[in-house]
Amino acid sequence: MVPGLEITMPAGVGIPFAARISFDSYSNSRILSPCVDSNTVDTISQDSTCQEEKAIVSLPKIVLKYSLLIELGTILLKVSIMKKRLLKSSPLHVEITDVDLTPGPFCMSFNFNLEPLKASIGGFGILNPPYLLRNSDDNFTVVAGYRRLLAARELGRSDIVCQILPDDFPPFEALLLNLRDNLVHRHLNSVERGMVLKRLTRFLKKEEILTNFMHILGIPSNKQTLDLFLGLEELEDTIRISVATERLSLRVAGLIRGMSRDDRLSIAGLFICLKWSFNQQWEAIQWITEIASREGCSIKEVLDEGEFTQVLKNHRMNNPQKVKAIVKTLKARRFPSLVEAEGLFKKGLSNLALPSRVRIIPPSFFEGVDYRLEIAFSKGQELRAKLAELSHLPGLESVTDFWKGIAQR
Amino acid sequence: MKQFKIRRILMEKGAENDSLAKKILKELPNIPIENVEPDELAPREDIEEMDKQSLRMIHFNGEFLKPCPGTRKYICCGYQILNIGINCPMDCSYCFLQSYINQPSLRIFSNLEYHLKVIDDIIDTSPDRIFRIGTGEFTDSLSLDYLTGWTDFLLPFFSGRKNCILELKTKTSCIKGLIKSSYRKNIVVAWSLNTPRIIANEEHKTASLKRRILAAQECQKAGFVLGFHFDPLINYPGWEDGYEEAVQVLEKYIDPESIIWVSLGSFRYMPNLKRAIKRRFPGIDIFDGEFVTGLDGKFRYFKPIRVEMYAKVSERLKKWYDDLGLYLCMESDDVWKKSLGWSPKNSANLCSYLDNRVRKLMAE
Numbered sequence: 201m202v203p204g205l206e207i208t209m210p211a212g213v214g215i216p217f218a219a220r221i222s223f224d225s226y227s228n229s230r231i232l233s234p235c236v237d238s239n240t241v242d243t244i245s246q247d248s249t250c251q252e253e254k255a256i257v258s259l260p261k262i263v264l265k266y267s268l269l270i271e272l273g274t275i276l277l278k279v280s281i282m283k284k285r286l287l288k289s290s291p292l293h294v295e296i297t298d299v300d301l302t303p304g305p306f307c308m309s310f311n312f313n314l315e316p317l318k319a320s321i322g323g324f325g326i327l328n329p330p331y332l333l334r335n336s337d338d339n340f341t342v343v344a345g346y347r348r349l350l351a352a353r354e355l356g357r358s359d360i361v362c363q364i365l366p367d368d369f370p371p372f373e374a375l376l377l378n379l380r381d382n383l384v385h386r387h388l389n390s391v392e393r394g395m396v397l398k399r400l401t402r403f404l405k406k407e408e409i410l411t412n413f414m415h416i417l418g419i420p421s422n423k424q425t426l427d428l429f430l431g432l433e434e435l436e437d438t439i440r441i442s443v444a445t446e447r448l449s450l451r452v453a454g455l456i457r458g459m460s461r462d463d464r465l466s467i468a469g470l471f472i473c474l475k476w477s478f479n480q481q482w483e484a485i486q487w488i489t490e491i492a493s494r495e496g497c498s499i500k501e502v503l504d505e506g507e508f509t510q511v512l513k514n515h516r517m518n519n520p521q522k523v524k525a526i527v528k529t530l531k532a533r534r535f536p537s538l539v540e541a542e543g544l545f546k547k548g549l550s551n552l553a554l555p556s557r558v559r560i561i562p563p564s565f566f567e568g569v570d571y572r573l574e575i576a577f578s579k580g581q582e583l584r585a586k587l588a589e590l591s592h593l594p595g596l597e598s599v600t601d602f603w604k605g606i607a608q609r
Numbered sequence: 610m611k612q613f614k615i616r617r618i619l620m621e622k623g624a625e626n627d628s629l630a631k632k633i634l635k636e637l638p639n640i641p642i643e644n645v646e647p648d649e650l651a652p653r654e655d656i657e658e659m660d661k662q663s664l665r666m667i668h669f670n671g672e673f674l675k676p677c678p679g680t681r682k683y684i685c686c687g688y689q690i691l692n693i694g695i696n697c698p699m700d701c702s703y704c705f706l707q708s709y710i711n712q713p714s715l716r717i718f719s720n721l722e723y724h725l726k727v728i729d730d731i732i733d734t735s736p737d738r739i740f741r742i743g744t745g746e747f748t749d750s751l752s753l754d755y756l757t758g759w760t761d762f763l764l765p766f767f768s769g770r771k772n773c774i775l776e777l778k779t780k781t782s783c784i785k786g787l788i789k790s791s792y793r794k795n796i797v798v799a800w801s802l803n804t805p806r807i808i809a810n811e812e813h814k815t816a817s818l819k820r821r822i823l824a825a826q827e828c829q830k831a832g833f834v835l836g837f838h839f840d841p842l843i844n845y846p847g848w849e850d851g852y853e854e855a856v857q858v859l860e861k862y863i864d865p866e867s868i869i870w871v872s873l874g875s876f877r878y879m880p881n882l883k884r885a886i887k888r889r890f891p892g893i894d895i896f897d898g899e900f901v902t903g904l905d906g907k908f909r910y911f912k913p914i915r916v917e918m919y920a921k922v923s924e925r926l927k928k929w930y931d932d933l934g935l936y937l938c939m940e941s942d943d944v945w946k947k948s949l950g951w952s953p954k955n956s957a958n959l960c961s962y963l964d965n966r967v968r969k970l971m972a973e
Contacts, residue, residue: 422653423653423654424888458891490896490897493894493897494897534899535899535901535911536899537899537911537913537914538899538901538911541911541913564901564902565901565902565911565912566911566912567901567902567903567904567909567912568904568941569941569942569943604913606913
């Protein structure tokens with residue numbers, strides 16, 4: 201628990217959680233709860249910073265997730281935050297070329313579309329100035345407003361008014377400032393959440409991050425998940441973009457992180473070039489890695505084989521057909537005996553000349569011993585005729601043997 | 610004899626006065642002791658890593674004797690489990706406990722000796738039934754015997770009963786307690802066996818094949834009846850040679866006439882076990898086989914693969930000696946017939962078959 205100021209507010213039973221809290225917008229608070237209504241922020245700009253020193257704070261029930269201490273059951277609502285401190289910053293006209301616009305230590309933006317922001321800035325200017333810190337090269341490091349600066353540069357602006365934070369402004373607080381600014385008005389994609397966590401590791405132990413930050417980012421608070429997110433930044437841009445756009449499953453990204461670069465890019469390429477559901481991706485990646493292990497080759501070697509490339513290049517197949525064909529090929533290589541048995545059973549049935557609309561269904565994976573006969577009919581007479589036909593059908597006795605006798609590979 | 614590293618003792622409230630707890634404290638005088646509450650939650654990481662270097666003394670209030678959690682979908686042997694503890698200091702990659710237990714540490718039920726009376730009552734209420742009881746389901750029967758002295762009180766207790774046997778199942782060569790005991794009647798000492806490759810790659814911290822079989826030989830010479838369990842059979846390139854080698858070592862050192870049974874079981878696992886294993890043992894290849902979902906929800910090798918493995922291993926064992934009491938663990942009637950050439954058809958008949966093995970071997 202962060203030691204901090206306790207704000208106590210009277211509230212009656214049944215009164216909605218709404219209170220007036222005074223706090224400075226850039227205090228070193230760790231509360232990280234929404235400081236203003238997100239709609240209000242959205243109307244200012246897509247990448248704005250809360251500037252009001254006093255704000256009306258709506259505390260819907262969801263705030264429970266954000267605050268560090270809320271005791272219910274009494275008429276008191278308690279919120280613990282760190283001690284208040286007024287944020288001191290000074291406005292300055294800054295040449296954009298003097299600002300380091302590579303993703304810096306406070307940046308948590310990845311794979312974004314600048315066009316709406318450019319349209320807003322083009323129309324109304326920058327309503328909320330970016331916040332910068334002076335760096336050792338006497339240039340500036342972006343704390344908040346990274347995208348505003350990029351948009352301004354793309355619009356051909358040479359300088360804009362920024363707020364310069366004091367030189368002794370603690371880097372951890374700068375990071376929190378930007379985090380809170382982002383959290384109040386937009387959803388962070390998985391890669392961005394990974395960036396936040398990675399940057400937090402510069403200041404905090406993993407245990408502290410697990411306890412105080414994972415839930416704020418909407419991530420299950422456990423070490424494996426933290427490691428998964430922390431590892432995203434090590435991945436290639438194509439993979440990160442696919443994760444950020446939810447084209448590639450986060451779980452799959454976690455799994456391929458431990459692979460060689462060639463294998464990783466090869467498998468990601470397969471999932472990115474076709475549209476797979478996350479479940480299909482997960483099943484396929486298991487099969488591909490197990491095929492590689494069974495056959496003693498690399499994942500890239502498995503996927504470079506002709507059967508896959510032919511499917512990918514086949515212009516007569518649509519996306520779902522391609523995915524289905526690849527899954528079928530993978531299954532045949534992953535489960536050769538099972539697929540052979542299924543083929544033999546199907547072939548045996550086709551030689552039987554069953555009456556129309558009659559099916560024989562084997563037990564799942566031939567594991568059980570009970571087969572099912574399904575007869576579709578619309579009249580009793582039709583059923584009788586089909587039963588008569590079946591009773592004289594030669595070869596029925598061997599139905600349960602069709603799949604047997606396969607050789608193990 | 611191998612001793613496993615214990616870094617701390619966790620003493621649950623209520624266990625401190627139990628005789629077994631006192632004995633262990635005496636055996637480990639320099640190990641730090643932490644007093645803990647029975648319902649204290651363990652860190653998730655400890656649960657996942659199983660915390661195999663902490664010995665937790667528990668005054669157990671559950672049932673000490675329970676039927677083996679078999680399944681009605683397959684033929685089961687009607688075994689009874691004597692709960693002496695949970696978790697084991699060895700670390701087999703395929704161990705089902707990795708997804709089964711929800712508490713870490715080597716958990717020792719320190720009031721076991723006191724509760725043997727209850728087991729006595731259960732056994733006595735069914736005098737015509739034979740109880741085949743084992744302690745090796747949730748832990749290794751002998752790996753911690755040098756600390757717990759389980760054999761000191763379990764052997765006299767079960768040797769004195771008329772209608773039960775105690776099977777001590779192990780992957781160790783920790784037989785000191787057995788050998789020094791004077792009790793032999795109704796005691797089966799059994800080893801879980803596998804190929805040298807599986808032992809080396811998957812059965813971490815266990816005794817080698819040869820050491821296990823040499824320990825079995827010593828027990829046999831000392832008058833114990835033996836059992837062997839080829840479980841889990843694992844299908845990998847070269848498995849036939851591996852199991853051939855295992856049988857050859859048996860052949861070399863063991864007299865087959867006093868073997869009460871040899872079981873065969875193929876590798877099977879619940880879906881969540883795969884996740885746990887892959888996390889703890891990255892790069893593991895035991896899942897490379899063709900697994901399909903079985904009738905009980907566990908993944909098993911596709912039936913023809915199981916049949917082939919059982920048939921080949923059993924054929925080789927029969928070549929060594931044709932009255933080994935071979936049986937399959939959790940298999941279906943058709944797999945029995947195709948693999949061994951006969952089937953007990955149901956669990957009751959398998960029970961009778963194994964009970965008869967008890968009558969035959971224990972009467973001799």
